[in-house]
């Protein structure tokens with residue numbers, strides 16, 4: 001084929017492939033345009049997860065009739081003068097509207113302050129109409145129908161109405177946090193209405209908007225951040241370690257007011273919390289970086305959600321340092337450094353001494369993992385109440401030996417029967433630090449993390465019971481009311497039937513709240529609020545693609561975490577041995593549900609080597 005110039009429509013469709021990934025990208029571009037036009041109110045309407053309809057109306061500057069045609073032409077923008085390094089608007093590439101027009105049916109209706117008459121232009125699959133007069137209020141209304149009708153291949157990749165609709169809410173919330181003075185409404189037949197009235201300017205306004213978007217409880221469980229390093233300023237709010245989530249969806253970051261999704265920032269947050277948060281938990285954060293526009297490149301990707309810092313080390317250091325200092329000032333400190341130093345000293349040898357484990361081969365000596373979770377910060381001295389579930393005696397069913405424990409057994413560990421030494425996990429000899437069972441086999445020393453082990457056993461039991469029948473529920477005397485962001489409420493309610501199979505009875509309780517009437521009997525007394533929040537996260541993470549069975553298992557895992565013996569529970573020798581025997585009988589019990597080992601084994605030979613006896 002000879003070389004030809006691509007048609008304008010094809011060029012735009014290629015650009016659309018990058019800029020317009022899904023309906024939420026259209027919403028993002030249109031909302032950014034409205035904000036760039038100085039709007040104070042935005043009304044966003046969607047239908048069919050944005051695939052049927054997206055409409056964004058604003059009260060901004062409007063577009064003069066004479067410029068409507070330019071607005072939908074490629075590389076036409078009113079936002080960039082001559083310096084690509086000095087970008088102060090959200091948009092600047094002049095590609096959103098032509099891209100959208102090339103893959104959908106786009107109509108723009110607008111009127112400026114001075115213009116006495118409004119006008120309208122339409123683009124359908126790249127075909128631009130003539131500009132027509134049209135009745136309009138001051139501002140602009142952009143309507144996008146039948147997204148991707150002109151590119152059916154892209155349409156096939158959409159995840160379904162609910163997932164797209166949720167992604168749109170997420171985009172709107174992300175941007176809304178950066179513009180607290182602007183009022184947003186998001187509504188349509190595919191969603192529950194989101195209403196964010198103006199929250200005002202300044203620090204107070206920002207905090208009010210954060211509470212509107214993330215729920216009142218976030219500010220109550222967060223610390224304010226304000227730090228400067230060289231010419232970069234970091235402000236915002238970060239959660240205390242006890243207020244954490246199972247995923248990182250609730251981490252919002254902004255660079256000069258632009259919402260970004262940045263790996264460097266995410267990694268810095270993780271690093272800052274590493275000593276006070278379990279590995280599988282995520283802090284909730286809203287961080288704003290203010291930086292000289294010349295020191296950050298926002299033109300990395302057409303969607304403009306990625307950024308590149310001129311000095312990444314400076315930004316990382318600022319985030320890690322500021323969060324750590326803020327946590328420390330609030331009395332939240334990591335486990336003693338002496339303990340972790342000892343663990344580090346131990347670790348290098350571990351690889352050499354490692355033995356493949358019977359259950360899964362996961363045997364690296366790395367108990368430091370849990371140290372942070374168990375003793376992360378000094379609860380007693382912290383003014384904050386952790387949300388750790390309360391431990392309940394009734395949740396012991398999975399390995400209780402019942403009331404028939406003999407007086408001899410209570411008295412001590414007694415003689416160890418020879419047969420027990422020949423089992424895989426041996427005979428329990430002691431419990432230390434109220435969480436670690438020390439056991440002895442014929443040729444090794446076993447240390448079991450009782451919390452992790454029990455969590456795994458509860459999980460396996462839940463899975464098995466599920467296959468057979470619905471799990472028994474325990475009626476609460478008073479229903480517990482849990483406040484949640486509306487999207488989480490929707491997620492939980494949509495899965496109410498599935499949750500009922502676990503014995504968790506939930507229903508909507510007005511806007512932004514869930515009433516819990518029954519909890520799974522197997523879990524005993526748990527922190528219902530934290531359980532519901534974790535389940536909402538779990539569902540958000542795995543909603544669309546999973547089979548019913550896989551979903552049930554994930555929910556079982558989340559629940560098991562709440563029903564397990566927390567560290568800090570003293571066990572009798574018989575109880576410990578019962579736990580060991582049950583672990584041996586349960587496939588997969590060598591790791592907890594999060595993939596951490598539930599026990600480690602030190603071979604006697606290796607211990608002797610450590611002491612120079614070999």
Ligand code: ADP
Pocket residue numbers: 029033034037058060061062063071072076077078079090091092093094095096097098140
């Ligand atoms: P960019 O935002 O990068 O300039 P777009 O294709 O998104 O490119 O928009 C093209 C131009 O159309 C903008 O530069 C702006 O002048 C105008 N425009 C788009 N949306 C609006 C709006 N809601 N209000 C006023 N002007 C708008």
Ligand code: MG
Pocket residue numbers: 029032033090091092094096097
């Ligand atoms: Mg734009």
